[in-house]
Each structure stands twice: as structure tokens, then as C-alpha cells.
Amino acid sequence: MVTGAASGVGWSIGRRLADDGFAVVLVDINPDVQDREAELVERGATVSSVVADLIDRESIPSVAAGILRRHGQCDVLVNNAGTHFKTPEGQRFRFDEVGLREWDLSIALHMTAPMLLCQAFLPGMKERGWGRVVNIASRAARTYIQQSSAFYTASKSGLIGLTRAVAGEFAAYGVTCNSVAPGRIRTPLTDISSAEVKRFSLNELPVGRVGEPDEVAAAVSFLASDQAGFITGAVIDVNGGGFMAP
Numbered sequence: 617m618v619t620g621a622a623s624g625v626g627w628s629i630g631r632r633l634a635d636d637g638f639a640v641v642l643v644d645i646n647p648d649v650q651d652r653e654a655e656l657v658e659r660g661a662t663v664s665s666v667v668a669d670l671i672d673r674e675s676i677p678s679v680a681a682g683i684l685r686r687h688g689q690c691d692v693l694v695n696n697a698g699t700h701f702k703t704p705e706g707q708r709f710r711f712d713e714v715g716l717r718e719w720d721l722s723i724a725l726h727m728t729a730p731m732l733l734c735q736a737f738l739p740g741m742k743e744r745g746w747g748r749v750v751n752i753a754s755r756a757a758r759t760y761i762q763q764s765s766a767f768y769t770a771s772k773s774g775l776i777g778l779t780r781a782v783a784g785e786f787a788a789y790g791v792t793c794n795s796v797a798p799g800r801i802r803t804p805l806t807d808i809s810s811a812e813v814k815r816f817s818l819n820e821l822p823v824g825r826v827g828e829p830d831e832v833a834a835a836v837s838f839l840a841s842d843q844a845g846f847i848t849g850a851v852i853d854v855n856g857g858g859f860m861a862p
């Protein structure tokens with residue numbers, strides 16, 4: 617199951633896991649996810665899609681139950697759905713501008729939804745002795761990023777904390793839980809950034825380019841594989857050498 621799979625990184629992850637041979641469930645608030653399903657079906661994949669608002673925490677248990685009814689089990693959960701709420705001018709919120717609305721929505725999407733989905737699917741993974749959870753965090757949760765609003769940094773940092781909690785509790789049962797922390801990746805989320813922010817990102821990156829969604833998907837694919845069974849509670853930074861910047 618891949619959340620936020622209608623676009624950007626989530627769509628790349630869904631495609632990649634389908635190519636890896638998984639039956640894939642694509643979940644997104646955006647009904648375009650049904651077109652993504654059709655694209656994968658055309659490629660011969662076993663795939664279904666669910667339109668759901670993961671901010672609505674009351675609905676998550678029934679979304680998960682529906683997936684279990686239809687597919688029997690979930691072996692790999694990728695918590696990717698996310699967003700960085702911006703001001704009406706498309707800017708980050710300065711700390712003194714942060715309101716409880718964006719704060720609560722960010723926690724709901726980046727922490728509560730992943731937690732509830734873990735609660736729904738991890739008992740089955742534990743029982744079968746195999747499972748993978750990959751949480752898509754952010755470079756903003758790894759170091760100070762000036763362009764990030766406090767609610768984004770805090771909720772993505774919480775997701776990394778959730779990763780450790782789940783990893784520890786399920787480590788003995790063949791279930792791993794890791795985070796992937798992307799730096800700037802070329803997706804609709806970042807396409808709306810101002811030219812100034814884009815220039816800043818390029819200048820600070822040793823590789824001199826933004827990343828591609830498929831480069832995040834490759835890391836997720838590895839973490840979801842049998843080969844990654846000894847990696848748990850980790851954060852994989854996919855950020856173009858961002859931490860080596862002067």
C-alpha cells in the first residue's frame with residue numbers, strides 16, 4: 617500500500633513496487649489515483665486504488681479494513697502522503713505566523729495517519745513474520761531548513777520518531793520500519809516554489825540538481841526487499857549530498 621500515490625514521489629513508488637512484482641494498492645485524496653491504477657493495469661500489474669482523505673482519522677480504520685478484505689494482507693506499507701501548507705502567497709509560514717489549523721493538519725497527515733495504518737497492518741505482518749514499513753520523511757526533519765514551516769519540520773520529525781518506535785517493537789518479528797528523507801525532489805509539490813527558493817536549493821546541493829521521484833522510489837524498493845531485512849529504525853537520506861554542503 618502506497619499513500620499519496622496519485623502524483624510525484626508516491627506515484628513513482630507505486631510504479632516501482634509494481635515493477636518489483638508486488639500487488640499494489642494506491643491511496644490518495646486525489647481521484648486521479650484511479651487513472652494511475654489504470655496505467656499500471658495496462659502494464660500488467662495487479663493494482664487497485666482507493667480515494668481517501670488521510671487527514672480524516674475516523675475513516676482510516678475502514679480504509680485499511682477494506683484493503684484487507686480485498687487483498688487479504690498488507691506486507692509493505694509506504695506512508696508517503698504529505699504536503700507543505702503554504703501561505704496564500706505561496707511562501708512558508710514564519711514561526712509567528714503558524715496557526716493551529718496547519719499545525720493540526722500536518723500532524724494528522726504526517727503522524728496520525730501513518731500511526732493508524734501501522735496499527736491496522738502490523739499485527740498481520742507480525743503474525744506472518746515478514747513486513748516492511750517505509751515512512752517518507754524529509755530533509756527538513758534531519759537538519760534546519762530555512763524554507764520549511766515549523767509544522768512541516770515538527771510533523772516530519774515526529775514521523776521519524778514513530779519509525780523508531782515501530783522498528784523497535786517489531787524488530788524481533790521480521791518486520792522492519794525505516795524512513796526515507798528526501799531532499800529537494802522534482803514533483804508538483806516543489807514546482808510551486810518560488811524561483812528564489814529553487815535557486816537556493818540548487819546552489820546548496822553538491823550534485824547541482826534536484827532529485828527525481830524515481831531516485832526516492834529506488835531507495836524504497838530496496839527497503840521493501842528481502843535484502844534489507846537487517847536495516848530497521850534507520851533514516852536513508854536521498855538528498856544529493858545535501859549534508860556535505862559547505
Ligand SMILES: NC(=O)c1ccc[n+]([C@@H]2O[C@H](COP(=O)([O-])OP(=O)(O)OC[C@H]3O[C@@H](n4cnc5c(N)ncnc54)[C@H](O)[C@@H]3O)[C@@H](O)[C@H]2O)c1
Pocket residue numbers: 619620621622623624625626643644645646668669670671672696697698699700725752753754755797798799800801802803804805806
Ligand atoms: N518533493 C520534495 O522535494 C520532497 C522533499 C522531502 C519530502 N517530501 C515528501 O514526499 C512525499 C511526497 O511528496 P511529493 O513531492 O511527491 O508531493 P505531491 O504533492 O506531488 O504528492 C503528494 C500526494 O499526497 C496526496 N495527499 C495530500 N494530502 C492527502 C490526504 N489528506 N489524503 C490522501 N492523500 C493526500 C496528494 O494528493 C498527492 O498526490 C510527501 O510526504 C512530502 O512531504 C517531498
